[in-house]
Amino acid sequence: MLDLLQNSFDLIVRLVGLSLMVQVIEVLRFKNMWNGAEVYRSNFWLFKKDVFQSLLFLQLMVCCSLIFLGPSPLVILALILNTVIYFRFRGVVNGGSDYMTALVLAACSIKILFSNSSYVGMLSLLYIGVQVMLSYFISGIVKIKNPQFRNGSALQAFLTASNYNVPSWVTDLAKSRGLMLVLSWVILIFELSAPLAITSSKFAVAYMGIAAIFHLANFLVFGLNRFFFAWIAAYPAFYFLAVYVSSKLAQ
Amino acid sequence: MTLSRLFIPSWRFFDQLGTIATLYYRTNTNSTWQIVLKKPTRQWWHLFHNPHGNQYLMCLSLVDRLITEKADQSIEQTESFQLVRNLVKSVVQEENQQNKTFEFKIELRQPDRSSQLFLQSGTQEI
Numbered sequence: 001m002l003d004l005l006q007n008s009f010d011l012i013v014r015l016v017g018l019s020l021m022v023q024v025i026e027v028l029r030f031k032n033m034w035n036g037a038e039v040y041r042s043n044f045w046l047f048k049k050d051v052f053q054s055l056l057f058l059q060l061m062v063c064c065s066l067i068f069l070g071p072s073p074l075v076i077l078a079l080i081l082n083t084v085i086y087f088r089f090r091g092v093v094n095g096g097s098d099y100m101t102a103l104v105l106a107a108c109s110i111k112i113l114f115s116n117s118s119y120v121g122m123l124s125l126l127y128i129g130v131q132v133m134l135s136y137f138i139s140g141i142v143k144i145k146n147p148q149f150r151n152g153s154a155l156q157a158f159l160t161a162s163n164y165n166v167p168s169w170v171t172d173l174a175k176s177r178g179l180m181l182v183l184s185w186v187i188l189i190f191e192l193s194a195p196l197a198i199t200s201s202k203f204a205v206a207y208m209g210i211a212a213i214f215h216l217a218n219f220l221v222f223g224l225n226r227f228f229f230a231w232i233a234a235y236p237a238f239y240f241l242a243v244y245v246s247s248k249l250a251q
Numbered sequence: 252m253t254l255s256r257l258f259i260p261s262w263r264f265f266d267q268l269g270t271i272a273t274l275y276y277r278t279n280t281n282s283t284w285q286i287v288l289k290k291p292t293r294q295w296w297h298l299f300h301n302p303h304g305n306q307y308l309m310c311l312s313l314v315d316r317l318i319t320e321k322a323d324q325s326i327e328q329t330e331s332f333q334l335v336r337n338l339v340k341s342v343v344q345e346e347n348q349q350n351k352t353f354e355f356k357i358e359l360r361q362p363d364r365s366s367q368l369f370l371q372s373g374t375q376e377i
Contacts, residue, residue, distance in 0.1 A: 022299060029302035032341045039313070039337040090330065091316075093309050099260035131260075138262040157362060163271055163311050165290035165304075216298075223293050223304040 004243060005122055008236040009111060010070045012128070015233035016104045017066025020078060022229050023101070024059045027085065027093070040089055047088050055081055075112050079105040097226035100135070104128055104234050122244075129241025132234045133194045136211070140191025149188070152181035164222040190214065197242065199249060204242030208235045270359040272314045272369065276339045278350045280374075287342050287355065288314075310338055314357060318369055326370065340377060351377055 032038055045051060059081040062074050082105055086098065107124040114120035148154040159166050159174035166174075174180060190210060197207035212235075215228040275284040288310050291303045317331040326332050339355040356371040 025300060026302040026305055029300075030306045031303060032345065039310070039334055039341055041337065089309070090334065091312075094305050095308075095312070096260065096262070096264060103260065135260075135262045139264045142263045161271065161360075161364070163273075163288075163290075165293060165307075167293065219298050220293075223291075223297065223301060223308070225298045225301045226305065228298065 001122075001244070001247070002118055004240060005118065005125060008125055008240040009108070009121065011236040012104060012125075012233060013071040013075060013108055014067050015229075015236070016101065016108065017063045017078070019101055019226070019229035019233045020082065020105075021060065021063035021067065023093070023097075023226060024056050024063065024085075026226075028053075028056055042088070046084060052088060055084060059085070071108070071112065073112055075105065076109045079109045094224075094226045096135070097224070097230040100131070100227075100230040100234060103131055104230075104237075107237075125237045125240045126244060128234050128237035129198070129239075129244075132231065132238040133198055133241065135231075136191045136194035140188055140194070143184075144188050144192065149184055152177060152184045155184045155187070156180040159221065166221055170221050187214075198238070198245045199242070200246050201239065201242045204239050208238060211235075270318075270361055272311075272318050273358050273360065274314050274335065274339065274355060275358065276343060276353050276355045278343060278347075278353050280354070284356065287339055313338060318357065318359065327372075336372070336375060340375070344377060353377065 040047075042048075046055070059078065062078045062081065065072065065074050066078065079102070082102060086093070086102070107128045111121045111124040143149040143154075146154060148157075156174050156177065158164075159180075160171050194207070197203045212228070212232065215224075215231055218224045219228055274287040276287050277284050288307060291307050293301075293304065297304055313331065313334050317326075317329070317335050320326075320329055320331045335357075336355070339353060343350050343353045352374050354372050354374055357369040358366050359369045360366050
């Protein structure tokens with residue numbers, strides 16, 4: 001179990017480094033970010049153009065270190081810089097993907113801070129794993145309570161009349177009420193079955209495969225690319241949670 | 252957004268059908284209203300690098316934040332209003348550096364496709 005803990009942690013740190021790198025490079029390329037027309041302009045010294053740009057480049061170097069060298073105290077620096085970036089934008093940049101990234105960085109930082117305690121390390125990974133499970137399960141619960149989601153009309157509305165740039169071939173498909181009904185229930189069953197996936201490591205692997213396809217579909221339909229990387233980074237903890245739960249169930 | 256929300260998220264994705272807010276601007280009272288946020292195109296490689304797509308989503312959340320904000324003071328005094336104003340200003344300036352003033356409005360489209368005006372600003376100086 002301790003080997004799996006260490007290997008999972010190593011992989012999480014490398015993957016969250018990759019996820020952060022994708023996010024930071026995007027911020028550096030935001031339109032009108034570095035001229036007088038910036039929406040979130042601020043006089044706070046940390047958010048001035050040169051200082052903030054330097055912080056972003058520093059974060060990029062930290063990301064490279066995490067990707068290529070794995071876990072180190074730089075995880076804590078990554079968490080601090082990430083929090084500064086969120087404050088710079090008066091909150092999150094991209095909703096749920098930012099929440100997952102912050103949560104993974106915070107849990108990894110706690111594991112680094114208490115590196116002498118395997119118990120704290122285990123709790124940190126279990127916390128990430130539980131949050132991954134909850135991210136699907138709670139999302140499923142709130143959807144199934146909504147009659148419009150149960151009859152397919154909510155999904156149809158999201159795909160045909162939303163502010164997201166949904167591709168035309170998807171909006172064409174969304175005109176079929178029957179297809180939307182089936183798809184809605186596929187999504188509901190997938191999301192609500194998350195707690196079952198942690199009862200066996202094999203279920204967990206299969207679930208993560210389906211979930212990765214689900215996130216790719218979300219990118220294709222809604223353009224949510226950051227979610228893909230943010231959740232993939234947390235999957236080793238989901239696997240660790242499944243191994244832990246299944247071992248407890250076997251006792 | 253509180254730090255606790257960041258580390259203990261609610262995970263309520265796509266949970267309800269809400270109103271769709273659309274932000275418009277015009278540079279003088281005689282010109283036609285134009286959409287501020289134009290939907291970006293999507294390519295396969297945007298999976299790895301999608302700055303404009305994510306900036307578009309971030310700007311949408313700014314507008315959503317303004318319409319859901321429960322302000323004690325006048326809406327024009329809120330930070331959300333100022334951020335949306337900055338957003339429109341950046342688009343107006345990008346369109347033409349000669350523009351000196353602008354107005355903006357937010358229309359809400361309900362799930363039944365009916366529309367209503369949520370807010371129309373006064374004339375804003377650049």
